[in-house]
Amino acid sequence: MSFNHIVVQNILRDKSTYISYFLSSIFSILVFFLFSITAFHPMLAKMDTTSTLGVTMLLASFFIYVFSIVFIIYSLFAFLKKKTKTLGTFMMMGASMKQIRKMFFRENMIIAGAAIITAIVCGLVIAPLYLMVAKKILRAEIFGMYVPIQAILITIVLFTLLFLIVTKFMTYMIKKEEIVHLLKADITQEKLIKLEPFKLILFIIVSVFLLFSMIKEMNWVESFGTLSYIALFISLLLAIYFTVTQGMLLAIRVWQKQPSYFRKTNMLFVSNLKARGRSHAHIIYLLTVLLLGTFVCTSVLYSSYYNVEEKTEMLYPYSFQYTSFPGNELEAQKDITFIEATLDKAGNYEAYYSAFKTDDKRRIAFMSVTNFNQLGQHKPITLKNNEYFVAAGHEGVDPNKESIHDYPFGNLEFTGIEKRNILTSGLQNVYYIVPDEVYETIEYPDYKIFAYELDGWTNKAHVANTILSKITTEPDIRLMTSKIELYETEKFVKSIMFFIGFMLSLIFMSAALSILYFYLQTSLEREREKFSGIRKIGFSMKELSSVVTKELTTLIFIPFTIAVFILFATLLGMHNYISLAFYQLTAIGLGIFLLLFIISFFFIRKGYINKLVN
């Protein structure tokens, strides 16, 4: 028998310990691999000239990579803890620390190697199917199957490095303790939760403060930029941690004082919670965070997918907007004839002709009342001779109401404001609507607007293609914008986001399940012993199942509830920025998750009770 034989047997004969970790590792590597297949697709450059897809995919892969580091470190810690006694036995038999480290390192490298290879083989098998789905979702019609050598190499190299470094690092975490402590590791009681109300209050206040100032867009948030988001993230994590641990402690204390504590199975349930309070709280915390990640990924990304139409219209109000610069009159005539001829064939449409004059240097534009009313998408206005009206030029930016006084148009008075940009966002900073007589006197260059609104524009991509392929924007001559085109691009970006979000949420879910599985698996032996002891003194199956049900409910549904609560609290805080549809979609999404959880809860419960009894 060689040393390696022990290593291999330690894994093979302890499959149930490693299986969930192994599967989740495979899953993370698989998704990483699939994303890199997309990112390195030979047709990508042709299809996506702005390389949004490639960059986003690489970023997502990077995120998965970072997440994998955290997940693997956590899992290895858990394994080490579970193996403490075995390690003690080995040392007693005369294994040196070097040999213990070597054993731990090799065991994990075998699992890592197997996970990488399995993930890549699985990846290659499902790649054609994946690319077919990607074709649909990412609207990448030219995505065919190819031999993803680059993706394979990158996945192998990066994950081998990751496992190597993390495992090597973890071997130094094996503390050199007196063997007697190692051997007794499984009978020593874990530490109880400490009472830390001040930390809890501190981190809740910090988180609420950060969140509030971010929603209210306070100045200091901008000056700190990304740093403030990281601070919020960390303080939120800590706040959740202390809420879970302190809440657990409080619940236990309250329960123990209740008269019902000594009734039926309550004492068993609560005392078990107390004895394992710390590790229970840690699991609840981890699950909460992972579930929150899952929910955010699905709900935010999925809902944003449904807001595209609205957002596009905010930026580009018209299906087509042709802006003709001064001196382009002859060409413009030809272009307009072509556009209108094309639109005639495409269906019903409205045409709006307008014009404005602009101070090019400050990009401040002036428009006559008549021209403004001709734009057709706003309430018509009337102005007295000494009045002016303000309209926005940028989407989401309030226009300056006073700059008009820098110009010698007499004493005009402000009457009203249109906060939505009336033309393509960003074309001008602001539009001042002035009486026709005043407009005549202005001597800035004259820009003509030809705007069209096509019925059912969301499925008229082909019309946009025809027109935009012939008429393109030429600086200082003409400007061509189309909300149809923008809509298509936006939808493309959103579908990538949705796609990635979906995959990430699956990764979070699998990590959460893996952690839960490992936790139950680790405690199974001791629980079994405990229950078989209690069964002898007259403890019915029904009572046993009631205790187990309560415990599993705590472990599964408390994280779910906390995550849902935080998600909705955040969403409510942001109610100014999101539409009602967002809440509906989020609620539907959570409903599906809840259903999934209830179903898996019953499966887990049944399996766990079976294992406890047999």
Next chain:
Amino acid sequence: MTDTILHVKQLQKEYTGEITYKALKGIDFHLGEKEFVAVMGPSGSGKTTFLNCISTIDRPSNGSIIINSKDPYKLNDDELARFRRTELGFVFQDFNLVHTLTVEENILLPLTLDSVSEKEMKQSLDKIVDFLGIEEILKKRTFEISGGQKQRVAIARAVIHNPKLLLADEPTGNLDSKSVNSVMTLFESINKTFNTAILMVTHDAYVASFASRVIFIQDGILYNEIHRGKNKQQFYQEIMDTLTFLGGGQHEF
């Protein structure tokens, strides 16, 4: 008494925690090269701590322990590991078998860690398996065999490398009376056949009566010792009397 294998001098052990607790208050002890000694004492007297310190698995606070003219606590990690697998053998109450390994693999574990050749392993294994009569369970996993068998496997693992000193902590604590008998007979014959010195902690007077000398520890100090004469029955009675006097009397046979 011939040469001594174990010298213990002024051994002290303190557990520091919220309350500092002195488990051993200075024990002097010698163990002869082929001697079989049982350590007895009431619960909490410090007998297991005494054994753990000698076992090199719990560092003493004060005093010295010399095993086979070496001080294990002066060795570095590698040397200590080598020391454990060449000079010492361990048997515990809860067996401490590695559940991922088969019986055979568990027995071979110390040799594997020492990278002994396959041939040598086979020879040692055959010898010990014959001696213990456990051929039929060699291929089984640790959870498929009975408590008595587990302890036989643990003993096989403890002596496969011919240690000079075998240390046992309540080796019969988890066994039924029939297994107790066979395990203790085994200890006796290991002591006689391989000339292995044995130091064993037990609370059971019957088990202790298999030894050639019994020492009694109370409140962290060596209280008394009695030697076995020709008559085992009489030896047992003497042990019982001392125990009763100590207040930890065991009334079983």
